[in-house]
Amino acid sequence: MATSTEKGKEPGKGNLPKNTPPIVSPQEWEAARQQLLVKEKALTRSRDALAAERRRMPWMAVEKKYEFEGPKGKVSLLDLFEGRRQLIVYRAFFEPGVFGWPDHACRGCSLGADQVSHLAHLNARDTTLVYASRAPQKDIERLKARMGWKMPWFTMTDSFDTDFGVNEWHGHNAFIHDGDKVFRTYFINNRGDEAMGSVWSYLDLTALGRQEEWEDSPEGYPQTPRYKWWNWHDNYGAEASPDPKWVRVSDVGEAAFRKRDTEAKA
Amino acid sequence: MKAVMRDELAAPRIVDRSTFQAELDALRVREKAHSKEGDAIAAARRRLPMVEVDGATAFIGERGAVTLLDAFEGRRMLIAYYFMWHTGHPAPEQCEGCTFYTSQVRELSFIHSRDVTYATFCQGPYEENVRYRNFMGGDTLVLCPTRLARDPLGGTPGRHDAHRLLPATSIQGLRDLLDNETWCRGDG
Numbered sequence: 261m262a263t264s265t266e267k268g269k270e271p272g273k274g275n276l277p278k279n280t281p282p283i284v285s286p287q288e289w290e291a292a293r294q295q296l297l298v299k300e301k302a303l304t305r306s307r308d309a310l311a312a313e314r315r316r317m318p319w320m321a322v323e324k325k326y327e328f329e330g331p332k333g334k335v336s337l338l339d340l341f342e343g344r345r346q347l348i349v350y351r352a353f354f355e356p357g358v359f360g361w362p363d364h365a366c367r368g369c370s371l372g373a374d375q376v377s378h379l380a381h382l383n384a385r386d387t388t389l390v391y392a393s394r395a396p397q398k399d400i401e402r403l404k405a406r407m408g409w410k411m412p413w414f415t416m417t418d419s420f421d422t423d424f425g426v427n428e429w430h431g432h433n434a435f436i437h438d439g440d441k442v443f444r445t446y447f448i449n450n451r452g453d454e455a456m457g458s459v460w461s462y463l464d465l466t467a468l469g470r471q472e473e474w475e476d477s478p479e480g481y482p483q484t485p486r487y488k489w490w491n492w493h494d495n496y497g498a499e500a501s502p503d504p505k506w507v508r509v510s511d512v513g514e515a516a517f518r519k520r521d522t523e524a525k526a
Numbered sequence: 527m528k529a530v531m532r533d534e535l536a537a538p539r540i541v542d543r544s545t546f547q548a549e550l551d552a553l554r555v556r557e558k559a560h561s562k563e564g565d566a567i568a569a570a571r572r573r574l575p576m577v578e579v580d581g582a583t584a585f586i587g588e589r590g591a592v593t594l595l596d597a598f599e600g601r602r603m604l605i606a607y608y609f610m611w612h613t614g615h616p617a618p619e620q621c622e623g624c625t626f627y628t629s630q631v632r633e634l635s636f637i638h639s640r641d642v643t644y645a646t647f648c649q650g651p652y653e654e655n656v657r658y659r660n661f662m663g664g665d666t667l668v669l670c671p672t673r674l675a676r677d678p679l680g681g682t683p684g685r686h687d688a689h690r691l692l693p694a695t696s697i698q699g700l701r702d703l704l705d706n707e708t709w710c711r712g713d714g
Binding site: 280281282283284285286288289292293296299300303306307310313314316317318319320321371374375376377378380381443444446447448451452457458459478487490491492493494495506509510513 | 538539540541542543545546549550553556557560561563564567570571572573574575576577578617618622623625626629630631632633635636662
């Protein structure tokens with residue numbers, strides 16, 4: 261049984277955990293950090309290589325006609341793309357029988373929903389993210405309003421969840437379309453889902469990746485210079501192509517940090 | 527709607543469900559190795575030594591003058607993100623990269639429950655910073671310095687324990703923040 265002290269423990273006020281690392285000088289700390297940075301960078305590169313492998317996965321043709329309920333009625337899987345080239349569907353558990361129903365979605369899925377970043381950036385790379393659950397639209401609408409979630413959220417009506425490996429557990433399925441043909445390009449689930457939420461995590465899951473020139477992608481894939489496509493989330497609509505002023509600013513910034521890196525290595 | 531032309535993209539093979547699943551399973555081995563390596567690096571971060579910083583370093587925040595220690599908001603750990611601020615410039619001329627990054631920072635209650643505070647640090651004046659934050663719809667605490675320290679990490683050790691509890695990875699952000707040259711501009 262917890263003691264009253266433990267129960268009433270204020271954050272940051274308890275005893276330090278045992279075995280904390282040594283306190284060192286700034287120079288020693290920096291040296292230790294630089295040593296670990298080698299591994300950190302290797303992990304980043306390995307993530308890039310992994311995303312490049314994902315982009316070389318074969319595509320699976322989706323032959324069945326799936327139907328979802330949306331805020332405006334029945335829609336097809338192709339409709340979920342909202343006119344964009346790629347689609348990511350996250351299956352979130354929100355339905356009768358799931359802990360929290362009807363007030364809340366599953367706690368894990370809710371944590372995931374809370375870390376979905378601003379979708380304007382993802383949309384700017386021709387990619388749509390949607391959530392899909394079994395709950396009726398009226399419950400989804402209420403949940404979104406309560407939790408302040410903005411992503412499109414659809415009701416599954418058929419075997420979509422079973423067919424795409426998300427009938428028992430959560431998962432992200434990535435799709436691409438060619439006219440009215442839809443293809444499944446990748447699937448992330450289990451602990452892979454915990455890293456999802458940032459713009460980069462979503463783009464790295466897709467068939468086309470970040471669509472930046474530095475990426476190792478198959479010949480002919482759409483690619484533009486890095487940094488240049490970034491915009492403020494409320495300004496993508498107003499600006500069709502990169503603002504020349506921003507292009508200059510980001511060029512100067514990149515030149516400065518590349519120079520710093522070169523000097524550091526010299 | 528612009529259709530994706532498979533010829534134009536030189537897209538991969540189109541396969542059936544079982545072939546797709548087999549390819550997925552094969553790549554999953556590498557995915558899992560990557561996750562495990564990430565866990566191992568996080569474990570190594572937890573074992574990095576710590577460096578003491580001056581908890582009395584002064585900032586302006588929502589509640590007026592505060593110290594670095596106050597920025598912990600009573601929690602044990604602090605993650606400090608340094609936002610490049612262009613003083614006197616309107617919203618459209620603020621840093622797109624920092625804004626892009628900050629728009630990926632969402633619900634903070636989870637990390638709060640793990641005794642971690644997340645705060646954005648930038649050049650003042652505070653009124654400009656907070657106006658921009660509210661305009662962009664963020665809710666991370668914004669702090670800006672009242673005096674500019676050249677290298678607080680090498681300066682006077684603080685009097686409290688709490689800043690020793692800054693985990694090393696958090697100090698990285700703080701160090702970038704405090705080491706940045708722009709820190710030395712203005713009223714310091």
